[in-house]
Amino acid sequence: MKIWTWALAFMIGAMVARADLIGSYKTIIMDGSLSGFDAGDLMYGDADISDGDPAGSTYQNIYLANDATYLYIGLQTKDSGGGDIMNAYTRNIYMDTDMDSGTGFNSGWMFGGYDNLVQYGAGGGVYSSYSHVGPDRRTGAGISRARLYLASAAQTLSWPFR
Amino acid sequence: MLGVSGGDSMRIEFNVTGSGVLTETWANASESSVGTYQFAVIPEPGTAMLLVGGLLALVGVRRKLTA
Numbered sequence: 001m002k003i004w005t006w007a008l009a010f011m012i013g014a015m016v017a018r019a020d021l022i023g024s025y026k027t028i029i030m031d032g033s034l035s036g037f038d039a040g041d042l043m044y045g046d047a048d049i050s051d052g053d054p055a056g057s058t059y060q061n062i063y064l065a066n067d068a069t070y071l072y073i074g075l076q077t078k079d080s081g082g083g084d085i086m087n088a089y090t091r092n093i094y095m096d097t098d099m100d101s102g103t104g105f106n107s108g109w110m111f112g113g114y115d116n117l118v119q120y121g122a123g124g125g126v127y128s129s130y131s132h133v134g135p136d137r138r139t140g141a142g143i144s145r146a147r148l149y150l151a152s153a154a155q156t157l158s159w160p161f162r
Numbered sequence: 163m164l165g166v167s168g169g170d171s172m173r174i175e176f177n178v179t180g181s182g183v184l185t186e187t188w189a190n191a192s193e194s195s196v197g198t199y200q201f202a203v204i205p206e207p208g209t210a211m212l213l214v215g216g217l218l219a220l221v222g223v224r225r226k227l228t229a
Contacts, residue, residue: 019200044189052187057178066201090180096173097164
């Protein structure tokens with residue numbers, strides 16, 4: 001193969017956006033367990049996650065799937081009781097839904113342009129979701145509430161995405 | 163509402179902060195390596211399903227003609 005052919009193949013490959021996880025179409029039963037997810041739904045494994053302290057605040061695995069209406073998020077935590085919403089931790093989920101780092105939340109040190117934030121925890125005192133749109137990337141307005149079903153070592157969230 | 167549809171992609175990052183947290187958890191560990199999730203689309207009926215449906219329709223037509 002000639003050099004220009006290799007270069008063309010490389011350019012085409014670079015232009016094709018590839019997802020790290022292509023979602024599985026499934027409806028997860030919201031029972032506080034992770035039984036509806038399987039290995040093919042793994043978004044982040046232990047090697048992708050920086051461990052926190054204490055261990056209960058750390059994720060072991062994170063799973064994603066969706067059906068026509070909901071995005072399902074399975075959070076498997078380390079240690080015992082890590083998933084209990086009554087512990088003091090605040091859990092934040094940032095989503096860049098327009099794949100544009102130029103729009104969305106930017107605190108000055110996060111640069112992903114996250115358009116949506118789900119935030120919950122703090123002993124049950126925080127339970128909010130925010131949408132960040134437009135050029136002002138430091139303000140947001142509450143948009144809706146996620147449904148949370150919690151167990152002691154795992155959490156499952158569903159989120160309307162349409 | 164996230165304003166996306168099946169086949170769309172998004173980047174998603176997880177973080178744990180708050181009281182009692184001495185070291186924050188990040189997933190992905192590096193923001194520059196945040197993963198992309200592509201929303202699944204509604205599955206279409208498979209070829210076998212379409213074939214079976216077609217055969218059943220043919221059987222129905224034949225029964226009507228012979229009745």
